[in-house]
Amino acid sequence: MQTVYIVSGPAGVGKSTTSSRLVSVLKNSAYISGDDVSRMHINGRQKPWESKLELSLIWNNILSLTQNFILNGIDVVIDYVTFPDEAYWLKDKLKGLTENIVYVVLWTDHETLLKRDQLRLPEHQMGERCLILIEEFKESGFKDIHLLDTSQTNADAIHLVIEEIVNNKQYRLED
Amino acid sequence: MQTVYIVSGPAGVGKSTTSSRLVSVLKNSAYISGDDVSRMHINGRQKPWESKLELSLIWNNILSLTQNFILNGIDVVIDYVTFPDEAYWLKDKLKGLTENIVYVVLWTDHETLLKRDQLRLPEHQMGERCLILIEEFKESGFKDIHLLDTSQTNADAIHLVIEEIVNNKQYRLED
Numbered sequence: 001m002q003t004v005y006i007v008s009g010p011a012g013v014g015k016s017t018t019s020s021r022l023v024s025v026l027k028n029s030a031y032i033s034g035d036d037v038s039r040m041h042i043n044g045r046q047k048p049w050e051s052k053l054e055l056s057l058i059w060n061n062i063l064s065l066t067q068n069f070i071l072n073g074i075d076v077v078i079d080y081v082t083f084p085d086e087a088y089w090l091k092d093k094l095k096g097l098t099e100n101i102v103y104v105v106l107w108t109d110h111e112t113l114l115k116r117d118q119l120r121l122p123e124h125q126m127g128e129r130c131l132i133l134i135e136e137f138k139e140s141g142f143k144d145i146h147l148l149d150t151s152q153t154n155a156d157a158i159h160l161v162i163e164e165i166v167n168n169k170q171y172r173l174e175d
Numbered sequence: 176m177q178t179v180y181i182v183s184g185p186a187g188v189g190k191s192t193t194s195s196r197l198v199s200v201l202k203n204s205a206y207i208s209g210d211d212v213s214r215m216h217i218n219g220r221q222k223p224w225e226s227k228l229e230l231s232l233i234w235n236n237i238l239s240l241t242q243n244f245i246l247n248g249i250d251v252v253i254d255y256v257t258f259p260d261e262a263y264w265l266k267d268k269l270k271g272l273t274e275n276i277v278y279v280v281l282w283t284d285h286e287t288l289l290k291r292d293q294l295r296l297p298e299h300q301m302g303e304r305c306l307i308l309i310e311e312f313k314e315s316g317f318k319d320i321h322l323l324d325t326s327q328t329n330a331d332a333i334h335l336v337i338e339e340i341v342n343n344k345q346y347r348l349e350d
Contacts, residue, residue, distance in 0.1 A: 028219030036211070040240065041249060044203030057247050064239030065215065072232050074216065 002070045002098050005165065006090070006173075008082035009106030010133040011126040012116035014150060018106060019079035022162050026077070030069045034080025037061045049129075059086060063093050070097045081133065084142040091173050101173040104165050105142055108151040110134065145170045177245045177273050180340065181265070181348075183257035184281030185308040186301045187291035189325060193281060194254035197337050201252070205244045209255025212236045224304075234261060238268050245272045256308065259317040266348050276348040279340050280317055283326040285309065320345045 007019045016033070023031040038048060038058045046054040062078060069076045078090075087103045094101065110131070117130050126133070148171070153161060165171060182194045191208070198206040213223060213233045221229040237253060244251045253265075262278045269276065285306070292305050301308070323346070328336055340346060 023217045026218060030216045032215060040207060041205045041244070042198045043201060044249065053247070057243060060243045061240055064243060065236055068232060068235045068239060069216070072228070074219065 001100055002073065003075050003100040003102060004066055004070070004090070004094065004098060005075070005077045005102045005104070006082050006087050007077060007079050007104055007106065007165075008087070009104075010113060010137055011081065011130050012113040013106040013108050014116075015079045015081075015106060018158065018161060018165075019077045021158055022165060023077040025162055025166070026075045028073060029075045029077065030065075032062055032065050032076060032078045032080075034058060034062060034078065034082075037065070037080075059089070063090060066090070066094065067097060070094070083136070083140045084146075085140075087173055091175075102165065102171045103142075103146050103173045104148050104171050105137065105146045107147050107149045112151065146173075176275055177248065178250050178275040178277060179241055179245070179265070179269065179273060180250070180252045180277045180279070181257050181262050182252060182254050182279055182281065182340075183262070184279075185288060185312055186256065186305050187288040188281040188283050189291075190254045190256075190281060193333065193336060193340075194252045196333055197340060198252040200337055200341070201250045203248060204250045204252060205240075207237055207240055207251060207253045207255075209233060209237060209253065209257075212240070212255075234264070238265060241265070241269065242272060245269070258311070258315045259321075260315075262348055266350075277340065277346045278317075278321050278348045279323050279346050280312065280321050282322050282324045287326065321348075 005019075005022060007015050007022065009015055019031060019033075023029045038045075040061070041054070041057065048055040048058055062080070066076045066078070082103070084103075087101070091101045113130050113134070117126055148161065148164065150161060180194075180197060182190050182197065184190055194206060194208075198204045213220075215236070216229070216232065223230040223233055237255070241251045241253070257278070259278075262276070266276045288305050288309070292301050323336065323339065325336060
């Protein structure tokens, strides 16, 4: 049975780096960037955090891609700001195809998040939205077992983070 | 009713440039790059021109995205090497959602194709595959009415190409 890895967390926490590395250690694997899927909508696009319709379109696109990959025997890594209700929605929609949903919320200290945000291209910087996202995550009611704090992990120890995500059963999403 | 524009043609003919411009003149529009969709499959990926399974996965992903966009009232521009049987397959799968499928096969002279291919990043260069694609298109039995020859159009006249694609009914795919 294929596994779907949802790599979530606030902006700047290292979702893309972690996802790329994770997808590279899986034998048959696909990488879905929620931001890339979101950016396919060119004209008429609303900000997904301001429009439920836009957010729903993005999640339906992520779901369809995930279903197709799983049907072809491919593990999927989803790199996107994903709140618990969205992770459970996805798990529910994938019933019958796979039960293996791993939900990881990466976490680090505020200072690191803001520093990394400032390293982005100006048009990709989130600014204040970074801090708002942290609060939104805190209030989203996710279980601490899904939290993976990387503030003590330096960049060359990322393989330990990957091992943790792949092997530690605590990140599996249960009903 | 929404419109799906399939911008096809051999590598180096200007599909991406034309598609980007086309998507920007439509009011509510999405841009699906077949190459980007194809590259979501990281490990275990076969060359789509050597594996029917891989090609079928790519087209199913393109179809799913297209369906979701149309359901949200969004016109879709598909930028991919698309042969007539694939265009007709898509049209068939979209029945009930939309009848408006525009199929354009961009065309230009050999010399221009090879010159443009050499301008790409080495890992994106198609080399000989460029010429094979031209032959494959010639043998694919598409109707000449879908052909749009840009060899006489210089870069700053691209708006004329866009007008032609949007307004000239000859490019619509009929049963």
